[in-house]
Amino acid sequence: MKFAILGISHETNTFSIVPATYEEFENSRLLRGDEIADVYATSDHTIAGYLQGADELGFDAELLMHARTGPIGTITKDAYDRISTEMLGMLRDQGPWDGVLLANHGAAVSEEFPDMDAEFTRAVREIVGPDVPVGITLDMHANISKDTVANTDVCIVWRTCPHLDTKLRGRKTAELIYRAAKGEIKPVQFIEMPPMLVNIVKQFTGQEPMLGLVNECVAANEIEGVLDTSIAEGYPYADVDEMGMSWITITDGDAELAEKVSKELAASAWTKREDLNRPVHSIKEALTEANERYVGPKPEGVENFLPDDGSALAEPEPSEHSHLGPFVLMDVGDNIGGGSSADSTHILKVAQEMGIEGYLQSLYDPESVDACVAAGTGAEISLEVGGKTDDMHGEPIRVVGTVGVIDDGPYEETRPTHGGGRFYDDGKRVLFNTVDGMTILLTSRRTGNTARQQMYSMGIRPEDYRIVVAKGVSSPRPAYQPIAADILLVNTPGVTTADLDTFEYKRRRIPLYPFEEPVYPA
Template identity: 35%
Template sequence: MPKRIALLGIYHESNTFAENPTTLIDFEKGHSLTGQDIRKEYEHAHHEVGGMIEVIDAAGMELVPVVFSEATPGGTVSGDTYATLKAAMLARLEEVLPIDGCLVVPHGAGVSENFPDMDGDWISAVRARLGDDIPIAGSLDLHANVSPLMVASTDAFVSYKKNPHVDQRQTGKAVAGILVKMLEEGIKPKQVLVQVPQAISIEQQFTSNEPCKSLYAFADELSRKEDILSISILLGFPYADVQEMGTSLVIVSDNNPEAALEVGRQLESYILENRESFVGTKNDIPTTIRMVADRAKPVLLLDMGDNIGGGSPGNNICLLEGLEADGTYSYFVCIYDPEAVIRAAEHRPGDAFDLSITGTAKEGLKDITLSVTLLRISDGHFTEDTPRHGGQVNYYMGKTVVLGRSNGSVIMVTSLRMPPFSLGQLTSCGVDPAMFDVVIAKGVIAPIAAYAPVCPSIIQVNTPGVTQADMTMFSYKNRRRPLFPFENP
């Protein structure tokens, strides 16, 4: 009789500064999967669930997919939504018992109205139901804000090591590999959590560049120490006002918590000794537009204040207004405005008309009216066959219109918020990113995996919004103290 391994997850990165809560419909528009539909969606995807499936299958064990619920990053998960998701997950888990092991797939930065440590809450509920004798291992996004409850409720966590997250499938394989060794070889993982008194600025979290490049190289050296099974550096998600916000380390040992703690303290010392390098510089919009002149085209402008992958609304028009006022460069930009899509779709491709788009400016919501030509109407479906940030294969941005400007610029308007994780978002609509001087992507680092092959120059722009780069501009009530750069420990 093969060992039975349950797989379940509630996956959300929650921005507590975003105005609108995340509701059940947002999960339904994302991924709300049960049973074998989870395998169907992810078995061949670049996602951690795909890696888990691969390893469990190879070990001759029976994977029992239970629930995987995921929504695009957004505001705090409403109390009713989380209660519904959690109750459904636990009910379906009950139906598949008994099991021999469990794989959990949180994001690590989930927040609900009633449970600021949402991931810790549902994982601890799973632990309570399974008891201490059933091994539980899980994956984490490297933007996780890790709580003691999350670590106490599991035997081993392993996080992504790359940002953009192109190693999600490998992470899933590593997590499942530890679980398999627990069941087949009897290893006894012991993990420790070190919460570093530092919050790393979001634009400094590009793992292939400094300062993260040297940090991860140091972690790789430490991973060779005896009894160390895994080192996870959780760079943190600064847009959640919760106690565990900030950088943390999860070190998994083979029954040697002292060795794990020693490694954690060494990494913590390294981060604090180099704390200033993790703050970063901030380019405002006028400075950025001046910088474009001397850069190889197209230039990728990363709209950090409207980072959809960090929970922003996806409708910031600050860069659009700046480029329109300057008038020098052709550009591409994607904006979320379902009402504008409806109005534009009343026309036919080739029609010229004035369209009002509602977006977020520095002073708040406002309408901007532009003369446009309708180039294309799309159903919003596209696919990605290469590992990109997020690990997904199938995408849906809702009904979408592609609008041309007289200077060759293109504005794409979508009915659903869609993080810019794949060039398929453009090419599926007949848009060639190489044709522009400037390509605006509403993100910080994640879009680089998709856009760098066609954009020789990249500039991160400190735009206003609920994901603005300077975290010290937000008003926190619940974060831990001291925490650099707010305080100097």
Template identity: 30%
Template sequence: MKIFISQFGHETNTFAADRTVEDRFHQYQWRFGQEILDASRGGNDYLSGMLAVADEMGAEIVPGFATFNVGGLITDEAYSTIKRNIVESLSNVVADIDGICLSLHGAAVSESIDDLELDLLKAIREITGPDMPIMATFDLHGNISADMVSLLTGVYNVKEYPHIDCAQAGKTAMSVLIRTIRGEISPCVAYRRIPMLVPCATASTFQEPAKGIKEYLKAYTEEHKLLGVSFFHGFPYADLPIAGASVIVNAEASQDQAEKAADELAAYIWDKRHAFDADYLSVSEAMDQALAIEGKPVVINETSDNPGGGTPADGTHLLREMLKRDIPGSCFGFIYDPEFVELAEKTGVGGRVSGLLGGKTDKIHGDPIEVKDAYVKLITDGTYFTANAVQGYGVKFSIGKTARIVIGNVDIIVGSMRFQTMDDRIFLLNGINIADYKIVALKSSQHFRAFFEKVSAGIVTADPPGIHTANFSQLNYRKLKHPIYPLDKS
């Protein structure tokens, strides 16, 4: 048995001022054929899970193309290259394969196509015809359409946010695919849109209400002997008719069973919508709350500028407030500004650097900070080993060159790649032990929790203006389908 695999993942924030060009994909992942197998075997991602199960169940993998990133709209040029890479690698082998297992995200948008996964799946179906089994894994932030689902044999997403179970999603999809090809099962899929936008800031599955929903769906899946239930929170930072939550039921018994379960589960989730309502603390309120917490460190996460959701990562709202308060034992890890890193490097360690820091991508995330004579403490190459359950442990990773500068009582790490902080390794690399600090600020919505919940005295979420805010009324939606909760209250 031969199974073709490929990966195309992009979480597109359509409110972002800049575009995702091909180079941005290269920065994170751009792999062909054997390179995919070499990189993914034994790892923690979707493809790793698929490979592990294929090896276990005796299926041969035919690798195609894999790429992944997040950001603003994908340029038409970049998407057409990605599509060509997947389609050509599939065309070359289609006569020899028995099925396809794809790793998709579900929230990819290009300059001229709203639903890229649908576009890609149509192209794939043109090659395979309607009968070849095609399973796909998705991020739970996918904005899933009925048309997209109609082209798939099964839809399996991560259940956890932080996404610590990507490999498990890959394992489930591959195992159902292999059993389908063997003729042991014939899966049915049912889809329901749930007209609600779920704020990332309140949707951690480590906390209510998402925790309870996750547990209920798991119990329901087992009780009804379903192949799997995928609750999609959706990605609210996409101004599209298909943006929003959905639930997909994969059943074995019958289409009727899948449809009935989808109705019940969509109604169950819809009833919980009010529990996702967010607080939207200003930076000043967040600082007050953080300082009121005993012990250290207290983590403040700037959710509205979470680069994991396609934001600029150079927002200055929280950092500016920290500089104003000048609390002893404050650190910020990190703000994106490769120009400033270069400036600091030219100045040299031990020197004093002046220039504009951050706020260079758009007007929403705050003006640049006018840095004057900041002390350059350290320059690094930005490379470290990860220590979190989302990326995995001991994975070599780089955010590009970093500079650690000191302004008053605040240590600031400046990085050269947009990426959300998921563990303390970027701090350690820059000589900062967070246990010594009262305030540890970072840019992330939930993934940081997998590491920081265990090592912090408390966590406070700041939500200043930004394109990843939990306050949807601040975003200028034009194409979104109404009515939708919470914009149209009900």
């Protein structure tokens, strides 16, 4: 049996001014054939799950093409046309196929197609016909439409945030498509899309209310006749009709059961809608609390409990050292995984004004990197760092300090990471130590803080700092929860702020909680 593997993975922040051009995909990951295996085969990514399924179940996996770039703005028409034409041409020319496995994100928007994932799956279905089973594995932040579900036989969503079960869920998709291709099962899907969203600051699946909702979803998977259940948190920074939470149930030929289970799971979440949208710390509150509660550095080799078995990420188990280590402040408004600028200075500005020492963060600032490289290691210089992408993420901050390590940017992480990545690249980067006790990692690429090796590879030991700012909401948790005394979410301004009222939505559903008070079920 021969299965095709392909996909376009993009989380589109429609409020970002940085377009997802063809060049952005080329500079990130535009992979063909064996290049896909080189990047993903030894990772914990969805595609690794597909390849594992091929090895264990015995089908031939044909790696066609995969396109991915970090979350930024809308995909240009040129980018989608060029990528999809080449990719779908491979699918058309290299068939026939016994099955198709797609590795998309699920929250993609292009200039021509507000629901790009639905358009892409429509085109795939048109090529392979109605009888070839098509499976897709999506990010938990996918905004999933009924069209995407209708165009596929199996639509499976990661169940953890941070995303630690990506390979596991890919393996499940591969298994169901394999069984469908053999005629052992006849998958039937139903998606329920209640008029609600969950704020980005409440999407961590290791805490209530998401923990309970995930557990309910997993339990429903055990119902006789149910093949799989998924819960999608959705992605609130995409102004599209399908934005919001959704539940998908897949059964073996039982459409009524699929609808019943999805609706029951959604109804349970509806009762928790207020808890799913509660506010978090302000910048000053978080810095003050972290500064006052800090005890000391985490000892060498000591980490908090972190499950790596694909389960929902739990809170650390208490130990004699659990109160030690840095306080990690999640910069919600500059969430790189949500499409932000990576150069927000809002927290840095307040920390500088408060005179906080032992402070560590990264900043995207190619201009400052160039200045440091020109000055050379050991030079003491003055810089205006950050705040250069737009007017949403603060102004450049003047810092004086010493240029430390200068590095080309690539590094490898073998610890558990959000999304299962292994290979990373910050671009040209510089360690900069300020005279007032701060450490800033300056990068020339927009990169988040999902791997602790990012710091270790520069000679930085984050365990020794008082405060570490991580640009993200949930994605940095697998990296930093093991060494953190505590993690505090900080509601900062920016293109991924938790204050959704600051955005002008034109395409979203109305009514939609928490913007309005819908009646559900209608």
